[in-house]
Amino acid sequence: MKLVCVDCHKESPAESFAYQCECGGLFDIAHDFRHLDAEQLKRVFHDRLSERMTPYASGVWRYKELIFPDLPEEYIATKYEGNTGLYASELISSYTGNRQVMLKAQSENPSGSFKDNGMTVAVSHGRSLGYRRFTCTSTGNTSSSLAMYASIAGGESYVFVPNKNISLNKVMQTLAYGAKVISFDGTYDDGIRFYEQHSKELGLYICNSINPFRIEGQKSIVYEIAQYLDWKLPDWVVIPGGALSNVTALGKGLQDLKSLGLIDKLPRVALIQAEGASPFHRMMSEGRSELIPEPAPYTRASALNIGNPPSWKKALRTIEETRGVTCSVTDQEILDAKALVDKSGIGCEPASAATVAGLRKLVSRQVIDKDETAVCILTGNMLKDTDALREYHLDESSNGTFRNAIHGAELTLSNIAGLL
Known part of the structure; x- marks a missing residue:
C-alpha cells in the first residue's frame, strides 16, 4: 500500500500517513493486487459469508485483502457493518x-447510514497509530457513525456540527453514543477548515472524507x-x-x-x-x-x-x-x-x-x-x-404528491367502513 496525491501524483509509503500532500492535494491509497487471484478471492469472500463473531463477519472486513491487508486484527473496530440488503x-x-x-x-x-463502511476502517487505522481521540465535522451521519466506532474502540470522539440546517435526530444519536458535540456558527466547510489547521496540535485523528482510509x-x-x-x-x-x-x-x-x-x-x-x-x-x-x-x-x-x-x-x-x-x-x-x-x-x-x-x-x-x-x-x-x-x-401546507395523513374517526362500524 502507498499514498498517491491526486494532484501532483507524488507517492509516499502508507506508513508515513498524512491527510493531504504538501501541494494541498488529497491522497489516494494505491494497492498492488498483482499477486491476487480473482477466482480464489471469490471463494474466500463466499466462505466468509458464514462467519460469525469475527472481523470477517463484517461486510467491509470480508474484503480485507482489497481494503487494508496489513492491518493486524487486534486493531479492527467493527460492529459487523455492511451486509445490507x-x-x-x-x-x-x-x-x-x-x-x-x-x-x-x-x-x-x-x-x-453508509458512513459505517468507511468509519470502521478509519477508526481502526487511527487506533493502529495509537490515537484515542477522533474527530469530524458533520451534517449528521458522519458524526453518529464516528461516535459509535470511537466508543467501540475505547476512544473519545469530538464532533463539530453546524448550528443550523441539520437533523436533530442525528445530533441526538451522536450524543447518545458519548461524543462531545461542538455546535458552531458556520457551515460544514468552516468545520473542515478549522481542524485541518488545528487537529495535529489537538491530538485529533480526522475521520472525514479527506481521510483516504x-x-x-x-x-x-x-x-x-x-x-x-x-x-x-x-x-x-x-x-x-x-x-x-x-x-x-x-x-x-x-x-x-x-x-x-x-x-x-x-x-x-x-x-x-x-x-x-x-x-x-x-x-x-x-x-x-x-x-x-x-x-x-x-x-x-x-x-x-x-x-x-x-x-x-x-x-x-x-x-x-x-x-x-x-x-x-x-x-x-x-x-x-x-x-x-x-x-x-x-x-x-x-x-x-x-x-x-x-x-x-x-x-x-x-x-x-x-x-x-x-x-x-x-x-x-x-x-x-x-x-x-x-x-x-402531517403538515397541512405539505405539497407532497404521496402525502399519507392520519385519519381521525369515531369507532363506529359506518365510520370505519367508510375509511376502508
Missing part, C-alpha cells in the same frame, strides 16, 4: 420508468453489490452527492473489481445532487474544470447540504472513468421519491431519495434508457430525519 422494487421501477431498479439499503448499517472502507459497498449479483453489475449505479466521498469510493471500488477481473465491464455512474447544494453538478453542466464553492448551500436533504465538497477532484475522476453523468433535483422531487421508497417497505432519509428522483429525471430525459438496469444507493435510515416525515405527511 439489495432489493428489487417494482414500485420504484414503475416510478422511475426503468425495466429494473434495485435499492442498496445502506440504511441498514449499525448506526443507520475512510474511502477504502466505503468502496466495499460496490464489492457487496457485485458479490450479491454473482459479479455482474447493472448498467447504472446511482448515488447521491454531498461531500462526494461516496462517489469517489464507488469509482475506486469499481476500478479494483475491473483490474482484478472480478467484473468484465464498468457500469456507468449517475451522481445526483440537490438543486440548493449542487456545486459539482453545476461545474459539470457548465463544462468548467474547477469547482466554484457555494457559500450558502441549502437543501431539505440535510446530508447533501455541502457547498464546497472536499473530494470533488476524485469524484470527477469517477465520472470520467465510467462515462458517468450528473443531475440535480428539487427538494420536492426528493421528498416525493422518499415517500415512495418509504412506501415500498424499505425507507430512507431525504438525501438517499435523491437517487430515485435523479434516476426518474434521467430516464425522462432519455439519458438513461428505460431498458437499462440500475442500482440506487440509499445512504441513510428513514428515522434519521423524522421532521421530514412529519412535514411531508
